[in-house]
Each structure stands twice: as structure tokens, then as C-alpha cells.
Amino acid sequence: MEVILIKPVRKLGKIAEILKVKKGFARNYLIPKKLAIRATEPNKQFIEAQKHDLEMKELKIRSEAEAINNVISGKELIFIKQSADDGRLFGSVNNKEIAESLSKASLHLISHLSIILENPIKSTGVFVVEVRLHAELSTNITVIVARSESEAQDYSRNNKQDTIDLLESSDQQETSTPNDVEQI
Structure with a gap:
């Protein structure tokens, strides 16, 4: 089935692109979520006429997402939760809680659907979570x-030291050359 994308879809295409996809994917996902419309002649003509407006609208959305990305990139969120002695939480931290906390910290409304979390966090520790603000733009935050607050500060210090150590080791690997390679 041929469809015309009216919004960019990750790993599929950009606005106003005509694609051939499986019927089920179009009927059950793309069309109901208003990501695409059927590629009929009237729709093709309509999209062609509206292409510039759609691209400008998408450019505005992307620039807003980039602005939010600059604010939240590398952000560190701390959650104080009750847990057992072995670190298992009495409950969990899910994408909705992360989105609420991130929205408060960044003063921008961030949807829980933007937080990419395979499973809720059910133990204490440091976690890297992907935030997908746009189909072509994502960033990572630290959760x-x-x-307790003191334990969170310890985790934060250890995480920063691990990051510094990782950066230093990668710099050393880039500058050093293997002994068995001849330089010409």
C-alpha cells in the first residue's frame, strides 16, 4: 500500500515522502496515529500544495526540540525511594515519573512517550535513559x-569520576599508536 508521510517517522522517511509499506503497518499504525495518509491522486496533489507549509511547521517543531535538547542534555535526575538492603526498590521509577521530574527541571513540557525506557527501574543505582524529543533528535540523561540524599551524592560523584576516567582512557587510546605498525 502506498502512503504519504505527513510527519517524519524514525527509520522510515520524511514529510511528503511517498512510501510503499505493508497494508497492516499503514492501517494499524501510520494512518491511525496521523503519521501518513493514503497515496491517492487528490491526496498527492493536496500534499504537494501543502508541502512548503508542512516543512516550515516541521522545522519549527525541530528547532523547539533542539532548544529543549540543549537544556536537558546531560541532565542528572535524582529519585529518593525506599528500598530493601539489597537495593531492590519497593515500587519502581517509570517513564512518567522521569518525564514529570524532567519537565520540572527544564521548565519545558516533556511527554512520557519521549522517555525511552524498556522496563521500569526497580533498583538503586545510576541509569542512562534516552529522551527522544523528535524523530531525528534524541539525547541521554542520567537517572x-x-x-537517601547522601547516597545519591555518592552515586553522582562516582558517576562523574567514571565519566572522567572513560574520557581520559579514550584520549590515551587515540593518541597512542601500536608498536607493530610502521609509520610512513
Whole structure:
């Protein structure tokens, strides 16, 4: 089935692109979520006429997403939760809680659907979570789950030191050349 994308779809295409997809994918996902319309002649003509407006609208949305990305990129969120002695939480931290906390910290409304979390966090520790603000734009934030504020600060210090160590080791690997390679 041929469809015309009216919004960019990750790993599929851009606005006003005509694609051939399976019928089920079009009927059950693309069309109901208003990501695409059927590629009939009237629709093709309509999209061609509206292409510039759609692209400008998408450019505005992307620039807003980039602005939010600049604010939240590398952000560290701390959640204080009750847990057992072995670190398992009495409950969990899910994408809705992360989105609420991130929205408060960044002063921008961020949907829980933008938080890419395979499973809720059910233990204490440091976690890297992907935030997908736009089909072509995503960033990572650090989520620290701890039992107390002091434990969260310890996790934060250790995480920063691990990051510094990782950066230093990657710099050393880039500058060093293997002994068995001849330089010409």
C-alpha cells in the first residue's frame, strides 16, 4: 500500500515522502496515529500544495526540540525511594515519573512517550535513559535512584569520576599508536 508521510517517522522517511509499506503497518499504525495518509491522486496533489507549509511547521517543531535538547542534555535526575538492603526498590521509577521530574527541571513540557525506557527501574543505582524529543533528535540523561540524599551524592560523584576516567582512557587510546605498525 502506498502512503504519504505527513510527519517524519524514525527509520522510515520524511514529510511528503511517498512510501510503499505493508497494508497492516499503514492501517494499524501510520494512518491511525496521523503519521501518513493514503497515496491517492487528490491526496498527492493536496500534499504537494501543502508541502512548503508542512516543512516550515516541521522545522519549527525541530528547532523547539533542539532548544529543549540543549537544556536537558546531560541532565542528572535524582529519585529518593525506599528500598530493601539489597537495593531492590519497593515500587519502581517509570517513564512518567522521569518525564514529570524532567519537565520540572527544564521548565519545558516533556511527554512520557519521549522517555525511552524498556522496563521500569526497580533498583538503586545510576541509569542512562534516552529522551527522544523528535524523530531525528534524541539525547541521554542520567537517572540516579537512591535511598537517601547522601547516597545519591555518592552515586553522582562516582558517576562523574567514571565519566572522567572513560574520557581520559579514550584520549590515551587515540593518541597512542601500536608498536607493530610502521609509520610512513
